[in-house]
Amino acid sequence: MTEFSSILSTSNVRGAYRSSQELSGLPGAADATGKGESFSDMLRDATTNTVQTIREAEAVAQKGLTGEVGTQRVVEATLELESTVKMMVSMRDKVIEAYQEIMRMPI
Template identity: 60%
Template sequence: MTESLVSSNAALGAYRLSQGLRTEPGAAPATGPAGADFADMLAEAGANAVERARSAEAVMTEGLAGGHSTQDVVQATLSLESTVKVTVAIRDKLVEAYQEIMRMPI
């Protein structure tokens, strides 16, 4: 039962993260080299992950001092776990893509 709860929270965290990466409807497409857009997206996602980790840690610390309920601490912990899982999955895909490129013949 715990595994399905973690999977649901991981999916919810990934969905929330993807909502923050979308552009507004009717917004002008970004200009510039194609590589810069992907790099900017990764930098933004990394910054968001660090910010989420810091806020979750703050909630957990305040929870130990009695400032937050147990429910808030559990939600912050699960949010942090899903953020870490998404970050590790992205890192693994980037490493896999790099290794695939390195295997290509010149």
């Protein structure tokens, strides 16, 4: 089996990168002035949303313990928290994997 990194050539990667920069009309895509949402902005927003979801789920769980919120709402908040944490762990793993791949590249 051929290793994935050996399939990609530098020129193909550059071409794909240029093509992705030319995309327009998608959320976060650069406009004609070259301004758009950066990757770091996207990660910051995702992290902020995750922290907010965790705080909301904890608040619902606390209210559930005191009887202010029903069991159904506590279960829904817990399931939402679980899916959010799984997504963030997956994103973290992908970022680490990309960093490790970059570090393995010859200079």
